[in-house]
Amino acid sequence: MFREKVDFLCAGVGGQGTILVSDIIAEAGLELGYDVKKSEVHGMAQRGGGVESQVRWGKKVYSPLVEQGMVDYLLGFEMMEAARWVEFLQPDGKIMINQYRIPPPAVTMGNATYPPKEEFDHLFSCCTKNIMWINATERAQLMGNPTLAGVILLGAVAKDLETPVGVWLKVIEQLVPERFIELNKEAFQVGMNIAG
Amino acid sequence: MKKLLTGNEAIAYGAYRAGVKFGAAYPGTPSTEIMSNYAKYPGVYAEWTTNEKVSLDVAIGASYAGKRAFVTMKHVGLNVAADSLFYAVFTGVKGGLVVVTADDPGMHSSQNEQDNRNYGKFAKLPVLEPADSAEGAEFMGLAMELSETYDTPVILRSTTRISHSRSLIEVEEPQKLEELEEEIQYYQRNVTKQIVMPNNARKLHVIVEERLRRLAEYAETASFNRLEPGDDELGIVASGVAYQYAREVFPNATFLKLGMAYPLPRELFFQLANKVKKVVVIEELDPFYEEHLRVLGIPVIGKEVFPITGEFNPALIRQCAVKAGLLPSTAHVQIAATGEKALPAINLSPRPPMLCPGCGYRGIFHELTRMKALVFGDIGCYTLGCIPPLDATHTCGCMGAGIGVLHGVDKVEVKDPTVAVIGDSTLFHSGLAPLINIVYNGGVSTVIIFDNRITAMTGFQGNPSTGNTLQGKFTVAINIEDMVRSMGINKIDTVNPFDVKKVRGVLKDHLNTPEVSVIVSRYPCTLYNKEKYPAPIIEVEKCNYCKNCLKIGCAPLVDRENHVEIDAILCNGCGYCIKVCPTGAIVQDQEFERGECHV
Numbered sequence: 001m002f003r004e005k006v007d008f009l010c011a012g013v014g015g016q017g018t019i020l021v022s023d024i025i026a027e028a029g030l031e032l033g034y035d036v037k038k039s040e041v042h043g044m045a046q047r048g049g050g051v052e053s054q055v056r057w058g059k060k061v062y063s064p065l066v067e068q069g070m071v072d073y074l075l076g077f078e079m080m081e082a083a084r085w086v087e088f089l090q091p092d093g094k095i096m097i098n099q100y101r102i103p104p105p106a107v108t109m110g111n112a113t114y115p116p117k118e119e120f121d122h123l124f125s126c127c128t129k130n131i132m133w134i135n136a137t138e139r140a141q142l143m144g145n146p147t148l149a150g151v152i153l154l155g156a157v158a159k160d161l162e163t164p165v166g167v168w169l170k171v172i173e174q175l176v177p178e179r180f181i182e183l184n185k186e187a188f189q190v191g192m193n194i195a196g
Numbered sequence: 197m198k199k200l201l202t203g204n205e206a207i208a209y210g211a212y213r214a215g216v217k218f219g220a221a222y223p224g225t226p227s228t229e230i231m232s233n234y235a236k237y238p239g240v241y242a243e244w245t246t247n248e249k250v251s252l253d254v255a256i257g258a259s260y261a262g263k264r265a266f267v268t269m270k271h272v273g274l275n276v277a278a279d280s281l282f283y284a285v286f287t288g289v290k291g292g293l294v295v296v297t298a299d300d301p302g303m304h305s306s307q308n309e310q311d312n313r314n315y316g317k318f319a320k321l322p323v324l325e326p327a328d329s330a331e332g333a334e335f336m337g338l339a340m341e342l343s344e345t346y347d348t349p350v351i352l353r354s355t356t357r358i359s360h361s362r363s364l365i366e367v368e369e370p371q372k373l374e375e376l377e378e379e380i381q382y383y384q385r386n387v388t389k390q391i392v393m394p395n396n397a398r399k400l401h402v403i404v405e406e407r408l409r410r411l412a413e414y415a416e417t418a419s420f421n422r423l424e425p426g427d428d429e430l431g432i433v434a435s436g437v438a439y440q441y442a443r444e445v446f447p448n449a450t451f452l453k454l455g456m457a458y459p460l461p462r463e464l465f466f467q468l469a470n471k472v473k474k475v476v477v478i479e480e481l482d483p484f485y486e487e488h489l490r491v492l493g494i495p496v497i498g499k500e501v502f503p504i505t506g507e508f509n510p511a512l513i514r515q516c517a518v519k520a521g522l523l524p525s526t527a528h529v530q531i532a533a534t535g536e537k538a539l540p541a542i543n544l545s546p547r548p549p550m551l552c553p554g555c556g557y558r559g560i561f562h563e564l565t566r567m568k569a570l571v572f573g574d575i576g577c578y579t580l581g582c583i584p585p586l587d588a589t590h591t592c593g594c595m596g597a598g599i600g601v602l603h604g605v606d607k608v609e610v611k612d613p614t615v616a617v618i619g620d621s622t623l624f625h626s627g628l629a630p631l632i633n634i635v636y637n638g639g640v641s642t643v644i645i646f647d648n649r650i651t652a653m654t655g656f657q658g659n660p661s662t663g664n665t666l667q668g669k670f671t672v673a674i675n676i677e678d679m680v681r682s683m684g685i686n687k688i689d690t691v692n693p694f695d696v697k698k699v700r701g702v703l704k705d706h707l708n709t710p711e712v713s714v715i716v717s718r719y720p721c722t723l724y725n726k727e728k729y730p731a732p733i734i735e736v737e738k739c740n741y742c743k744n745c746l747k748i749g750c751a752p753l754v755d756r757e758n759h760v761e762i763d764a765i766l767c768n769g770c771g772y773c774i775k776v777c778p779t780g781a782i783v784q785d786q787e788f789e790r791g792e793c794h795v
Contacts, residue, residue, distance in 0.1 A: 103754055119540075126539055
């Protein structure tokens with residue numbers, strides 16, 4: 001089904017692999033026949049700071065940045081980082097949220113606390129009724145590599161989009177280093193199953 | 197075939213497609229990937245130079261000798277290269293010469309935001325500004341043609357959102373070009389053009405002004421400055437990524453989309469003003485177009501509505517426009533399902549970037565903080581030494597500033613112990629001259645050189661001490677100790693930052709000795725080397741919760757309110773926390789071999 005537009009936002013912490021996942025989304029959009037733009041953050045922010053990357057599919061996309069209130073899919077790689085962007089969701093937007101916390105410095109140093117899961121759940125539910133909690137990092141660790149968490153989230157998004165699976169697997173093959181392709185495909189399937 | 201390229205990849209491709217044979221750059225976010233991508237094309241020569249001024253001078257040489265050449269740099273790099281830019285505008289070129297500057301509105305990774313369109317007016321040369329990846333490649337070709345046609349260097353200005361956004365572009369696969377036997381030409385001496393002594397330069401300035409006049413004429417009809425029809429209510433002047441944002445927020449307006457930011461098309465501005473009721477300028481940073489329109493006597497709406505600071509985005513433009521009555525209030529986007537209700541409050545602590553787990557800089561900063569030293573910082577990953585809990589550095593200005601600032605502070609004799617820290621690549625960029633200045637003027641300062649064997653912050657580029665070039669050739673690796681010794685510095689020590697005992701002794705010795713001295717702290721970047729060892733564990737019964745380990749600012753160490761824990765996923769197992777724990781509660785319970793660098 002060709003949609004008017006689909007906007008994605010990946011939010012996480014530097015090193016979690018948000019750029020790879022957003023690259024896969026962008027290339028998949030291209031395969032599906034959309035005009036695509038994508039925006040990402042490099043440089044200093046990557047050193048353990050919050051990172052976010054945005055992908056836009058549409059008939060014609062002008063801005064590489066999506067407007068607040070327009071995001072269709074928020075991929076939350078980490079709870080607190082997802083919470084910072086939740087206002088970008090459109091009223092029917094969906095959030096795929098990794099139930100995983102990386103405490104920011106103020107918390108690790110004991111100067112602040114990391115809010116409990118219930119507070120995030122409450123915040124998210126004020127923005128959308130479409131919340132999918134996924135223990136992606138836990139599942140990824142069982143598969144031997146915590147950075148697969150993002151691809152698990154991606155699998156859940158792809159399932160919800162009702163796009164041909166082959167397109168995604170093809171793009172994964174193109175973008176992932178060869179020795180990790182099978183593992184990433186498996187992770188993608190894990191995400192599909194969770195969403196199904 | 198259609199490809200999704202970043203602006204940086206597209207500019208690199210554009211240079212290759214335009215037959216550019218020579219590229220030079222010093223890495224700097226958001227420009228770095230232009231040169232690293234260009235360097236991979238067949239038949240081109242590209243190098244990392246020691247700084248942006250050197251980049252521009254070597255490219256000017258290639259251009260004088262008849263080849264198309266380009267340089268890339270971040271916005272502040274052009275400040276370093278400005279001296280050369282100004283003379284090159286006077287001398288003109290032979291082969292096309294393009295200066296790519298990537299500005300950073302919003303300061304994602306920079307010490308300031310500055311609008312390098314101003315260099316067009318200041319140094320008197322044309323500035324092209326692409327609005328997506330396809331234009332990045334196209335404008336590179338155009339810039340080369342303009343450069344040769346008008347005998348001038350040309351600036352191609354990108355911004356972070358152009359450089360680091362992907363958009364579609366038609367790309368032909370680079371083919372292994374047959375090595376054409378090019379006839380090597382003799383250099384043609386042209387004294388009146390290439391020696392800018394006053395008598396020549398006075399004549400050249402007249403040519404420069406005449407050239408700008410002709411370029412302004414060309415700007416009126418050039419395809420990249422275009423009027424896009426719309427309703428007669430609003431006429432919007434925009435370029436670069438701001439054009440894309442504005443296009444989305446004002447789908448029905450008339451647009452003057454500028455591809456050349458300088459010189460500007462006077463007649464096109466009047467045409468727009470005659471067509472619409474209100475002219476609106478939407479430009480990031482300075483009121484560059486706005487001021488030009490005002491000088492022409494055209495009433496405009498600009499910086500009184502849209503901010504002069506920070507980065508734009510579509511939501512910001514929409515909010516400003518609604519507030520100023522340029523859009524009806526119904527034009528607001530409905531945010532989430534909450535409608536008008538405020539979202540529940542939740543405590544989201546900020547997450548600033550910090551030194552990576554296992555970073556060799558951490559231990560030195562921790563010791564300097566313990567010694568209450570004044571630490572004059574510089575530009576690189578170690579800029580992060582200012583962040584709590586390390587709180588180590590006192591200043592950070594621009595590339596190479598720290599050593600000079602240190603000398604000034606020392607010469608007016610403050611009571612505190614003082615030191616400057618500078619990375620390997622930054623030292624070669626602009627740290628050598630101020631270091632020599634300390635020696636020359638009888639200074640007694642101590643400079644710590646953080647040698648992590650790579651230019652790390654910008655994504656791992658080689659530099660004069662790494663022994664490899666941009667195009668993968670082995671080369672001389674300059675020995676930093678020998679180099680500073682040759683300057684007349686006799687007190688030099690090399691430490692491994694994980695050797696805490698030695699670091700303490702050496703720091704104490706150097707800071708208490710009234711003599712110019714250098715400490716080389718050498719440990720390879722762990723992120724680059726993907727160094728990872730098993731995480732140590734904390735024996736809870738031994739931990740007295742003194743929180744000493746939390747003062748080193750390492751992300752995997754987490755306060756659990758009555759003890760400390762180590763997040764094994766984030767930890768790289770460097771073991772530095774083991775050394776700072778006074779009760780021996782942090783222990784390595786696994787046996788493994790560390791790399792040869794590690795103590």
